Amino acid sequence: MAEDVHHLAKLACQRKPRKRPGCLPKSLSVVIGPPSVTLKDEGDSENNGDSITHDQVVSSKSVTGPLTNIANVDSPTVPSVQPFVDWDIVMKDKYGEKRFKEIATIGQGGSSRVVRVLGEDQVVYALKIVDLTHADRSTKTGFINEIKLLQQLQGSAHIITLIDYTWDKQCNKLLLLLEHGEADLANVVQQHKLTVNQIKTYWRDMLLAVKAIQDVNIVHRDLKPANFVLVRQTLKLIDFGISSSIRAEVTSVIPSDRCGTISYMAPETLQDQDNSFKVGRYSDVWSLGCILYLLVYGYTPFHHVKGTVQKMLAIVNPDHHIAFPHVPADLTRALDILRSCLKRNPKERPTISELLAHPFLHWQS
Template sequence: SEMVVVRGVKYLKLECVGQGGTCKVYKVLCPKRKTYALKRIRLQGREKETVAGFLDEIRLLQNLRGKHNIIQLVDAEVCKNEGLIYVVLEYGEIDLARLLSKREKQRAKELKEKEKGKEGMVEAVGTIHEQKIVHSDLKPANFLFVEGALKLIDFGIAKQDTSKSDTTNIVRDHQVGTVNYMSPEAILNGQPSALGGPLKVGRASDIWSLGCILYQMVYGQTPFARITGMIPKLHAITDPKHVIPMPPVANPHLTDLISQCLVRHPHHRITIEGILRHPFLR
C-alpha cells in the first residue's frame, strides 16, 4: 500500500530510493508535508547479534538527537509480530561519495558551495568521539548532505562483529569496505611493524580516515589511490617511509591539517580537538 504507519503517524510513500537484501528505503511525506527517509527492515532469518546491533543504533540515534551534525532520527518502531523495524530519518539529497565521484568540473563547483561541509564532517566525528564511539570505517559514503549540511549517517556499529557477513546498518547497506581510508593500525590489526609493537585501533583511526577524505576532497583521489594491487597498497599505508604526495594548494592551512591527520603512528596523530582548533577551521 501507499501508506506506512509508524507509531500512529501515517507516512505517504513517494518512491523507493534504495534497497538491500532485507531492507527497503522510501522517500516519504509526513502529515505535515515534510519529506523523510523511511527504512523498513525485515528481521526474519537475521542473527540475534544483527538485530541487537539495529536496536543499539536506534538507541544511539535517540541519544544523539539535537546534534546537528548527526543524521536525526524522527521516529522508530519495532513490530515484533510482523518481524519488522521501521526507522524514520531526515532525508538527504546526496552523499559525499556520490558527490566526489561526479565529474571533476561539476564536483569542484558543488564542493565550493559545500565548502562548509568539511567543518560539519569534523564536528560529526567529534560528536561520536565524545560518546566514546570509534567508527573505524569512515568513508565518504558515511556522510550525507541534508539541506546543504554534511551529517554522519552511521556509527560503524554493525561492523563490530566482523565474523558475520550480514552487516547492514540502520541508515544504509554496508558495501564491503575499501582499504583506501583504512588507518595503518587497522591494517596491522595488532601485528608488530615498523611503527613499533601492537597498536590498538582507537579514535585516532577515525582521524586518519578523515584525513583521507579531506585529501580526496582537495586532490580528487585518496592518498593511496595511485597504488594498484592490494599488497603494495597495504605496504604503502603502513610504511612510514612512503611519502604521501601533497602538492601545494591555495590554502596552506589545509595541507598542514591533512598531513597532521595522515601521521602513521596513531599516538602522534592530531586529535579531533586539535583539528577543531586548527587555523584551517578557525
C-alpha cells in the first residue's frame, strides 16, 4: 500500500510547475464506500442487472436526455454563474486555486464518481473524484494506470483530454479534470435510429481511437458504447482504468483478472488459461465488432442469451451460431466487417488498418 501512495505522489510531481488543483473542501463529501465493482452484462441498453465481481473501475457515464440532432449535438445547458457564487468545489494548492460549480453527477461506482462542473472560465468539464481512503492496491493501481495512459495519449483527436489532475495526501483524494462529452454512444443508440452515414462516421471515429492506442502498444480491454463519448461531434475514447500496455514485439498479455463488459468481451478473454485470461489487440477488434453490430441492428450479437453464465458460455462456444440478419442494401458491406471481426479465432480477425481501408467506409450511399 505504501508503494501505491508513493507512486501516486511521484506521478503528481512529474508535471511541469503550473496551477494544479488541490484538496476538496470538507463540505464536499465524495466517499461512496469500499470498492464494489462488477462485471456487467450490459446487453443492449447498458443497464442489464446480471453481474459478477471483478476489479474494474466503473467508468463515467455521459449526459443523458434526448438529443435533437445527433449530427449537431450542443453542449448541455448550464446555469448562469454570478461573480460571487458559492462554489461547490475548490481545488487548491500552493500553485493557486480552481473553483467549480457542480451541475450534476454523471457517473459513479466503487470509490469514484464523475460530476459535470462549470469552471470559473464558464467552461463545462467532467471532474472525476476518487476517494482513496478505502481503496485497495488493485484500485489504486487502476487509477495510476489511467493517468499514465492518458498522459501518453494526449494530443490524439479521438482520446479524451486530461486537462489536469492532482492527489493530496491530507484528504486522500485523487481528482482528474477532463474535457466534457455531450453524450455517450450508448445513449445515442438508445434514443435515435442512426443513418448509414452516421454509422460510418462513428465507426471511423472508433477505429481511429483504437488505432491511436495500438500505435503506443495499449490494449483497452473494455471497449463498449458507454466508453465512447461525443465531444464537439467527434467520438472520443474514455476510461483507461483496466487497459494494459504490451511490448511492441508481443501480441497479447495475460492479466490475472477477468475485466470488461460481457456483451462486448472476446472469447479468449473469458477462457481460463492456467488461471489467467489472454487479451490482445485482436480482443479489442472483437469488441469493436460487437459495437458495430449494435449500430447496425440495434442490439448486440448475444442479446438473446439470458443470464451472465449462459452468455459467457455462448460467446466461447464455437458451435453457437452468430446470426447476421438481412440488412438494407447500403449496409451490406458492413456485414463483411461483422463476420470478420466476430471470428472466435483471434488470428482470423482483421487489423485496424485493414478495417480503415475496408470499402464500407469509402463507399458513398
